[in-house]
Amino acid sequence: xxxxxxxxxxxLTHSAAHHLLAIYEVGEAYGGWAxxxxxxxxLNITRGSVSINLRTLxxxxxxxxxxxxxxxxxxxxxxxxxxxxxxxxxxKTFLRDVLGIAEAQAEIDSCKxxxxxxxxxxxxxxxxxxxxxxxxxxSRQFLRQFRAFQASCPASRTCGVxxxxxxxxxxxxxx
Amino acid sequence: xxxxxxxxxxxLTHSAAHHLLAIYEVGEAYGGWAxxxxxxxxLNITRGSVSINLRTLxxxxxxxxxxxxxxxxxxxxxxxxxxxxxxxxxxKTFLRDVLGIAEAQAEIDSCKxxxxxxxxxxxxxxxxxxxxxxxxxxSRQFLRQFRAFQASCPASRTCGVxxxxxxxxxxxxxx
DNA sequence: TGGCGTTGTTTGATATATCATACACGCGAT
DNA sequence: ATCGCGTGTATGATATATCAAACAACGCCA
Numbered sequence: 001x002x003x004x005x006x007x008x009x010x011x012l013t014h015s016a017a018h019h020l021l022a023i024y025e026v027g028e029a030y031g032g033w034a035x036x037x038x039x040x041x042x043l044n045i046t047r048g049s050v051s052i053n054l055r056t057l058x059x060x061x062x063x064x065x066x067x068x069x070x071x072x073x074x075x076x077x078x079x080x081x082x083x084x085x086x087x088x089x090x091x092k093t094f095l096r097d098v099l100g101i102a103e104a105q106a107e108i109d110s111c112k113x114x115x116x117x118x119x120x121x122x123x124x125x126x127x128x129x130x131x132x133x134x135x136x137x138x139s140r141q142f143l144r145q146f147r148a149f150q151a152s153c154p155a156s157r158t159c160g161v162x163x164x165x166x167x168x169x170x171x172x173x174x175x
Numbered sequence: 176x177x178x179x180x181x182x183x184x185x186x187l188t189h190s191a192a193h194h195l196l197a198i199y200e201v202g203e204a205y206g207g208w209a210x211x212x213x214x215x216x217x218l219n220i221t222r223g224s225v226s227i228n229l230r231t232l233x234x235x236x237x238x239x240x241x242x243x244x245x246x247x248x249x250x251x252x253x254x255x256x257x258x259x260x261x262x263x264x265x266x267k268t269f270l271r272d273v274l275g276i277a278e279a280q281a282e283i284d285s286c287k288x289x290x291x292x293x294x295x296x297x298x299x300x301x302x303x304x305x306x307x308x309x310x311x312x313x314s315r316q317f318l319r320q321f322r323a324f325q326a327s328c329p330a331s332r333t334c335g336v337x338x339x340x341x342x343x344x345x346x347x348x349x350x
Numbered sequence: 351t352g353g354c355g356t357t358g359t360t361t362g363a364t365a366t367a368t369c370a371t372a373c374a375c376g377c378g379a380t
Numbered sequence: 381a382t383c384g385c386g387t388g389t390a391t392g393a394t395a396t397a398t399c400a401a402a403c404a405a406c407g408c409c410a
Binding site (some may be wrong): 001002003004005007008010014015018043044046087096098099100101105107108109112113116117120121124125127128130133134136138139142143144145146149150153 | 176177178179180181182183185189190193218219268273274275276280282283286288291292293294295296299300303304305306307308311313314316317320321324325328
């Protein structure tokens with residue numbers, strides 16, 4: 001019923017996830033400590049925005065601050081960052097190495113999705129990639145034949161309603 | 176640099192996508208025409224919220240209104256709905272039938288992602304599923320052996336930082 | 351000791367997305 | 381004809397997320 005609301009219910013927003021990632025990346029060379037200015041520069045937003053957003057991140061217990069106003073991830077925040085980073089790598093790897101999507105597009109898609117997929121989905125995707133790249137004969141053969149199949153796929157078929165914008169026509173098998 | 180901002184730049188928000196889907200579903204039995212009340216009931220939000228959100232949807236050219244205040248998808252809106260529906264089905268099918276994720280979780284994850292994946296990613300995912308379910312010997316064998324591999328996977332390994340919350344440890348192959 | 355630049359915060363603005371509540375309109379039943 | 385209910389809209393509130401601009405504080409340099 002309210003499945004679609006799970007999106008909003010997610011306590012980790014896209015914005016928050018990237019603030020945490022930025023703190024991690026910026027602080028990497030300074031023992032985990034980051035300055036508001038550098039976080040803002042990294043995200044290409046204003047210092048004011050970062051300052052305001054940090055309130056929520058602190059309230060959630062994801063970051064800690066210094067007496068010098070330096071910012072650091074809490075253990076809880078670090079766990080979130082690890083989780084998000086891992087999911088992005090997994091999704092991007094799948095999109096690029098299995099589906100053959102261009103690096104740039106794979107980056108964009110995985111960046112949008114990284115904070116949304118569940119732990120179990122991420123884990124199963126890892127196992128899938130592990131098996132696919134395990135070097136087992138069946139995996140190698142499958143990948144090779146899939147590449148050939150892809151090459152033979154028509155660029156796109158036209159849908160009566162969407163004029164090629166949707167994929168309905170290609171979904172007959174799924175009904 | 177600003178890849179992460181693509182999320183906000185997306186003109187089709189999660190909320191908007193589901194409003195359009197609701198209009199489509201509610202209107203299905205009435206020649207595409209839907210009432211604000213029914214849309215609100217469908218989404219489990221107030222009539223007021225729908226009323227306000229419809230302004231944006233109209234401004235974007237996705238819906239049209241009647242002199243009786245009935246709401247209908249424009250041709251452009253219908254294309255969006257087809258595109259989103261198709262992507263949800265594709266992703267859900269992949270999660271459920273390939274990765275073996277439970278129906279409910281697959282529904283939640285695909286619902287979060289449906290409006291975010293690009294057309295090319297959706298199309299390639301379709302081709303992947305087509306090949307996997309084509310009945311080709313290599314596909315059947317691959318799927319069977321993957322199931323066996325999955326069954327042998329340890330439930331989860333513990334990450335020093337995350338205590339099993341992240342998947343970093345399982346990503347060694349990807350570095 | 352001044353002054354200037356960087357830094358972090360605050361303020362007022364916009365945009366989305368929701369709520370509860372109040373209001374106005376129309377239609378059907380009495 | 382009017383009473384009441386359902387419907388759509390409007391209003392004021394909250395929460396997120398951004399901006400520009402103003403402001404205060406600190407440090408460095410002369």
